[in-house]
Amino acid sequence: MTVARPDSTAPRPRGRVLTWYQGLNAKHLVTFLNTLILVSAEWQFGGLGGYDRLAVSLGSCIATEIGLSLLVLGRMPRSYLSPYISGVSLSLLLKPQFGLLWPFAIGGFLAIASKYVLRYRGSHLWNPTNLAISALLLLSAPVLTKLTHEWGNSLGANLVIWSVGLIVVHRAKLLHVTLVYSLSFLALAAARAAVFPDARFLTEAAPLTGPMYQLFVFFMITDPPTVVRGRRGQMLVAFSIAMVEALVRLGLDHEIAWLAPLAPAPALFALAAVGPIAKAIDLRRRAGAQDRVPHLEGRGAGA
C-alpha cells in the first residue's frame, strides 16, 4: 500500500485557475463568447431568426476566405476563426426582411473580401463585420436593418454577456478599449441629455444596455487586427469613436436630414469612419518609425 504524499510542486487551486486563465488563447476566448452569444440568443430568444441565416453567412465567409486565400496568397487559409467570427456576427447583427438570405451571402463576401482588398501597408483597415454591415445598411435600407430588440430586453441576459465579455476582453488585453468607449459613451450621453431640455440621461444611455452594443464593444472595437498599437492610442481611438457617434447622434437629435441614413446604427458608422483612419495613421507612423530606426542607430553609432 502506498501512501499519497502531498505534491509540494502542485499549484494551489486558486493558482491553478489563474494559470488556466492566463493560458487561454484570446482568439479562442473571443470565438467562445461569440458562440455563446449565438447559442443563447437563438435558444432563449430565437434571436437568430433561422439557422439558414447562420448557414449562409458562415458559408459565404468561409468560401470567400478559401477562395481569396487561394487566389491572393496561393494557399489554403491557416485559420478559420476570423471567417467564423464574422459569419456568426453577421447572422446575429443583420435583420433583413423575413425570408431574405442574400444579405448574409453578400455580407459574408464583403466582410472577408475587405481583408484582402482594402489594405494599406500590408494590413487591412476595417473590421470586416463592421464594414459589411455598414455598407449593407447604407445600400440596402429598403429591405435591411440591424439588430435591435430581437434578443429581448432582459437585464439578466445583459449582465451575463457583459460579465463574460469583460473577462474575454481583459484576457485579450483590450479591456481598456471597451471601458474607454463605454465610459465615453455614458459621459457624452449625459452631455447630450444636458443639451435638450426634454432629454433624459437614461434615454441617451439606454442603447448601451442593448444587444447590438454588446457585440459592438466586445467584438468590433476590440478586433485585434484593426486596433492601433499602444494603449494610449487605443484609448484615444475608442474615445474618438464615441465622440463621432455622439456628434452624429447630436445631429440626429437636431434632425439634420443628411444624417438620416446613419440613424439606425450611429456606433457602427462611427467605427467604420474612425477605425480605418486611425489604423492608417498608426500604420504610417509605425512605418515611419521603422524607417527612422536604422538611420538613428547609424547616426548614434557614428556619434
Added chain:
Amino acid sequence: MVFAYWESHRSRTGASADLEGTGLAFREAGAELGISFWHRAPGLDPRLEHISPQIAGTGASVSAVDYDGDGRLDLYTTTMADGQPNALFHNLGGHRFEEVAAAVGLADLNREGQGVSHGSIWADVDRDGDQDVLVYKWGRSQLLLQGKDGRFADATAAAGLDHWMNCTTALWFDFDRDGWLDLFLGGYYRDDVNLWQLEDTRVLHDDGEFATNGGRNFLFRGLGAEADGVPRFEEVGAAMGLDGHRWTYGAGAADFDRDGWPDLYIANDYGTEELFLNRGGEGFELAEGLGLDAKSKSGMCVSIGDVTNQGRLAVFVTNISETRWLFQGNNLRVSLLPEKHRMLNLSQAGHAAQDCGWAWGADFGDLDNNGLQDLVVVNGFHSAARDRSYWYQMDKLGGAAGLILENAANWPPFDGMSLSGYQRTRVLLNTSRGSMAEVGRPVGVDDELDGRAVILADLFDDGTLDIVVANQNGPLLVYRNLMSDAGNWIGYELRGRASNLDAIGAEVTAYFGHATQLQVVTAGSGFCSQTDPRVHFGLGTQQQPARVEIRWPSGVVQQLGAEHLVPCTYHTIEEPDA
C-alpha cells in the same frame, strides 16, 4: 443594391396585369352615404402627454351588424375622447345612412372615470331575438342589452362583467357549445393602470419581444339568462388556461384542428402568436411545435379566411415593417394542423402581404368575386410632420434594458414627429391560391390615414364587398365597391337554434369548380372590428356552387338543398334539428 431594389419593387410589377379584366374599382363615399365620423384620442395623465401618440395609439373601431333586424347592415364605430359620442349608422336603404346612436342609447359611453371605448362586438347574447353589444374599453367595458323598444340598457354589473381593464380586443364565441355565448377579453396595459390617473410611469412593456407585463386576458363563460332576462357570466380564464399577461392586440376563434371545438388564436404585441386549442370545452392548451413561437414580433390583428381554396383556414397576423428600422413582416399562415400539425407561412420574402408597413387591421373577402378570397390591410401608426420621424428617438430604447424601456418617463417626446405615418391602405388581390398582388391605388383605395380597423362588408346587398376603414384620429371611410358586374356569387345568413342564435363558429364550405372554400362566422376579428356576419362567396366562372355544407356549432352538419344553391342572393338558413 440591385437585389434590394428588385425585392422591394417586384410585387408591383404584376399588379396592373392582375387587375385587368376584373372591373374592380372603389370610391370613398362616406359623405354621400351620410356617414360622417371622426375618431379622437383621449386626454391622458399629464405624465404621458409627451408620448400620447404611443400610449393612445389605438381605439378606432368599426363593426358591421344589422342591429334592428331590418335586413340591412349597419355600422357602429367608436371614439376615445372623453365625453365624445360613439356612432351607430343605421342603414336606411337606398344608399343612405342615419346616425342613431344617441336615440338607442349607444352614444354616451365615453364618460369620465369610466374609461373610453376601444371596440364593439355584437350578438344576441341573451337569446331574445335581437342584437346586443359589448363595448370593450380601456376602463369598464359595458354589456348593453337591446330591449323590445330598440333601446340598449346597461347590464354589465348584473351580468357579472363589471371590471376595470385596458381591453384592446374581444370576441364572442361558444367554446363549450352550450348555446350560450362566451366572452374573451384581451388586455393590453396592466389592469391596475388607470391611464388618466397614474400611480407611476412604469406602464409600458419591459421587453420588445417577450413582454409578459401586460394586461390580463379574461374568459367569461356564459351561464345563461336569469329570470330578469340578463345573461350571467363567470370568469374562468385561469381555470381554462387563458389568463396570460401578454400585450394582446387581436384574437380570432375557429376550429383549427378540426375537432369540432372552437380554438382561440391570439396576436400579442411584443410577443409571439399563440394558438390555444380547445380541449372539448373543458380547457385550452397552448399548441406547441407549430413554429408560432419561432419569431416574436408585434402581432396586431387576427383575421381568418381561406386563401388556398382547399378548405383550410388561413390566419393573417399583421406586424411592423419600416424601411431602415424594422422588418418583422406580416404572417399569412395556412393551417395544416389536422394532418401535419403545423402552420405553413405563405408570407415569405417578396409576397405582397408581407410588408404592408406598420400594419394594423385586416379582413378577408372576395372583392372581385373571382372565387378567391382577397385581403385588405390598413396601415400607419402616427401621421404628423411628414419630414420628421420618431423612429430614431424610439430606437434609443429599442434594445434597452427592460427597466428603462417600461418607464414612460424615459421615452423621448414625440414633439410633432410622425411614426410610420402616411402609409397607404393595401388591397391585396389573391391571384392564385394565396399569391397576392397589391392593387390599392389602381382600384381607388389610396388614403394615407392611420388605419386601425377594417371590414369587408356588403353594405348594399348587391353581392360586392365594400371596404370600411376606421382611422385613428381620423374619419371613418367607406369605400363603395363600384364593380359594374358583380359576376356570380352566393351568400348565407345563418340562424342558430340549438347553437347560439348568431351561429357564431358555424363553418360554411362551398364547393365550386375545383375550389373548396371554407368560411367561419365570427363575432370579433381583425383589429378592433367585427366583420359582416354573413358569409359571402365569389364563384368566379362557376354559375353556382355544386355543393354547400354547413357545420353548425352544435355539431349538426347540414347539406344545403338545390333551392339554397341559387346564386346572386343571400340565403337565410336556419339550423335544422339534430
